[in-house]
Amino acid sequence: MPAQQSGALLSVEDLHVSFSTADGVVRAVRGVSFSVARGRTLGIVGESGSGKSVATQTIVGLTRGARVAGRATLDGEDLLGASPEALRRIRGAKIGMIFQDPLSSLHPYYKVGWQIVEMIREHERGTSKAAARLRAVELLDAVGIPSPRTRIDSYPHEFSGGMRQRVMIAMAMALRPAVLVADEPTTALDVTVQAQVLDVMRGVQQEFGTAIVLITHDLGVVADLADDVVVMYGGQVMERAPRRELFYRNHHPYTEGLLRSLPTTAPREKGRRSKLTPISGSPPSSITPPPGCPFEPRCAYAFDKCGQKPPFREIGTAGDHESACWLPADRAERQLGTSNGPRRAQAAP
Amino acid sequence: MTALLEVTDVRKYFPVGRRRLFGGPSPSLRAVDGVSLEVERGETLGLVGETGCGKSTLARCMTRLHDLTSGRVTFDGTDISTLSRGELRPLRREMQVMFQDPYGSLNPRRRVGSIIGDPFAIHGVAEGEERKRQVQALMELVGLNPEHFNRFPAEFSGGQRQRIGIARALALKPKLVVCDEPVSALDVSIQAQIINLLAELQEQLGLTYVFITHDLSVVRHVSDRIAVMYLGKIVEIADVDGLHEHTRHPYTRALLSAAPSADPDALTGRERVVLRGDLPSPAAPPSGCRFHPRCPKARDRCLTDDPELIPRLDDGPEHRAACHFPLADGELLTLSRPAIDDVAPDLSFDPAAAEEGTTA
Numbered sequence: 001m002p003a004q005q006s007g008a009l010l011s012v013e014d015l016h017v018s019f020s021t022a023d024g025v026v027r028a029v030r031g032v033s034f035s036v037a038r039g040r041t042l043g044i045v046g047e048s049g050s051g052k053s054v055a056t057q058t059i060v061g062l063t064r065g066a067r068v069a070g071r072a073t074l075d076g077e078d079l080l081g082a083s084p085e086a087l088r089r090i091r092g093a094k095i096g097m098i099f100q101d102p103l104s105s106l107h108p109y110y111k112v113g114w115q116i117v118e119m120i121r122e123h124e125r126g127t128s129k130a131a132a133r134l135r136a137v138e139l140l141d142a143v144g145i146p147s148p149r150t151r152i153d154s155y156p157h158e159f160s161g162g163m164r165q166r167v168m169i170a171m172a173m174a175l176r177p178a179v180l181v182a183d184e185p186t187t188a189l190d191v192t193v194q195a196q197v198l199d200v201m202r203g204v205q206q207e208f209g210t211a212i213v214l215i216t217h218d219l220g221v222v223a224d225l226a227d228d229v230v231v232m233y234g235g236q237v238m239e240r241a242p243r244r245e246l247f248y249r250n251h252h253p254y255t256e257g258l259l260r261s262l263p264t265t266a267p268r269e270k271g272r273r274s275k276l277t278p279i280s281g282s283p284p285s286s287i288t289p290p291p292g293c294p295f296e297p298r299c300a301y302a303f304d305k306c307g308q309k310p311p312f313r314e315i316g317t318a319g320d321h322e323s324a325c326w327l328p329a330d331r332a333e334r335q336l337g338t339s340n341g342p343r344r345a346q347a348a349p
Numbered sequence: 350m351t352a353l354l355e356v357t358d359v360r361k362y363f364p365v366g367r368r369r370l371f372g373g374p375s376p377s378l379r380a381v382d383g384v385s386l387e388v389e390r391g392e393t394l395g396l397v398g399e400t401g402c403g404k405s406t407l408a409r410c411m412t413r414l415h416d417l418t419s420g421r422v423t424f425d426g427t428d429i430s431t432l433s434r435g436e437l438r439p440l441r442r443e444m445q446v447m448f449q450d451p452y453g454s455l456n457p458r459r460r461v462g463s464i465i466g467d468p469f470a471i472h473g474v475a476e477g478e479e480r481k482r483q484v485q486a487l488m489e490l491v492g493l494n495p496e497h498f499n500r501f502p503a504e505f506s507g508g509q510r511q512r513i514g515i516a517r518a519l520a521l522k523p524k525l526v527v528c529d530e531p532v533s534a535l536d537v538s539i540q541a542q543i544i545n546l547l548a549e550l551q552e553q554l555g556l557t558y559v560f561i562t563h564d565l566s567v568v569r570h571v572s573d574r575i576a577v578m579y580l581g582k583i584v585e586i587a588d589v590d591g592l593h594e595h596t597r598h599p600y601t602r603a604l605l606s607a608a609p610s611a612d613p614d615a616l617t618g619r620e621r622v623v624l625r626g627d628l629p630s631p632a633a634p635p636s637g638c639r640f641h642p643r644c645p646k647a648r649d650r651c652l653t654d655d656p657e658l659i660p661r662l663d664d665g666p667e668h669r670a671a672c673h674f675p676l677a678d679g680e681l682l683t684l685s686r687p688a689i690d691d692v693a694p695d696l697s698f699d700p701a702a703a704e705e706g707t708t709a
Contacts, residue, residue, distance in 0.1 A: 160627045162627060190399035192603055194607065219611035224616055263569065282508065
């Protein structure tokens, strides 16, 4: 699938991001492409260190000191080459962002209403305080904060975790951005609160037609909210597919391994619990990544070709599913570790 | 044979805020408020609930890491609720606790071999070469390379660090291991390795686990029985399948229905209960049934009358729920509307602040 899809609102092509550290150059993102259309939700899943957060933070200019290459456009406007002033205008007005920990994104010293009003007036000069405040009340109401007229004068610490995340969504949506980037928005929340917050995001999307980029390690959240899914590993995209396709007809051994390592909800047979199927070994180093497929050292299907970087392979005929793997598109033709076989990074019992 | 661990009406209150002028009872946070349960030998009891429900405090009470406000804990036939620290010490060998954070619970300046050897040193069990041999055997047991004896914790990945924690917990061959969120900080592929390891060790060494987690799919996988906690009380306890297939308590249903599942088609088919409001503060829990301000089935009786944890409907003695109006099999919670006038107050509760209160 070409990243420059028709109707793509936000599109990222061949993005590379690296950081210089004392231990060497960390190559966090190595050639990532994705795109999202208006009103759609793109889920980006991956484990710690897969580069999923760095990729999205880079396109909004939040990775200072990084070496960046590639292209990223929002509605045709270049993001990577934009000046800091232009990016400031884009952030908030065109791209709203929410993060895992709302407490560190809200200023503890100011009332939440003040912070939303400030945000509106900073971007839309000439809006009166009263008008901005009215909008802030409406926004808090829209994300389900009870009695918004009084709660607008509360400080962040007076809200619970779920309510704070609602405040963050209200603030991110204040200027009706076309894209909402949500980086692990519910990871710090309990499941019942998570359900509430995901409902709010769904509601906001329906109301404003917002495109959502949802970054998470939680496959359950992706199954719930995303239309399309990108699976990242070792700084690269492993597989890209519509949601049902990804969960039921995935191709890449990493996607398969990820899904198989989840505890199943099937009732157990006569008290015997089944064994989980973990992926053996640990994720690759981002300083000295494997030369070919990053998953090769842990892959049960690896063969000699895997030492070279695999191209994207079309899966199925719909043109919306591709996998960065040398294995044949048809899963039936797949066999376990031919030739030199899997090189286990670490013996897992 | 009696249960390995018996917990009877255990309460743990933490003082919060200022003491009132002129005596008066000081306000307290009721982290655990009257919990009774048994843990059978060789079983895994899952303890689930959301932040601030008291599950970790209960675990610390079980192992007497906290002193109890009231109630009794019997471990292997001995009442441990009033033992002194010195009297507890020999029993400490038999019950171990494993924590969530594999980073925070290992001293970064000490070598792994000496960290795992600590329990031997503290209890004066093995010395010198013998200790080293035993530590290396433990490392092998949990899937670590025994040659890494002299490495520092920083040289290991998150999953390996959790293995170090497991090795340390198992060093003295305990009977009971309390696992407090042991896999929550790990990525799923690593999480599966640790869950399998814990299951293997249980089989091999005949361990009994109390497994605390907020992850409902993990708890379903590892547990034989599950206890669901809400605001310091157990609201439902049953074997795994009973809890999932014949859910009685509306809170359990809401919790289970909110659990994310990596199966999009299953999600579209199932009932999805989104609870109103936030968790009330455990410093001022609601009257009657503590769940009533958020419960879709609440009736007048729930405002005043705290339900007992007993078998409901046709359930056997093993399946107990604390609800006056339990859900029948197949009943949809989303069709219920509360029949009380009580307007759910906006009781914002900050778990972080409560956490601070408990450690103070």
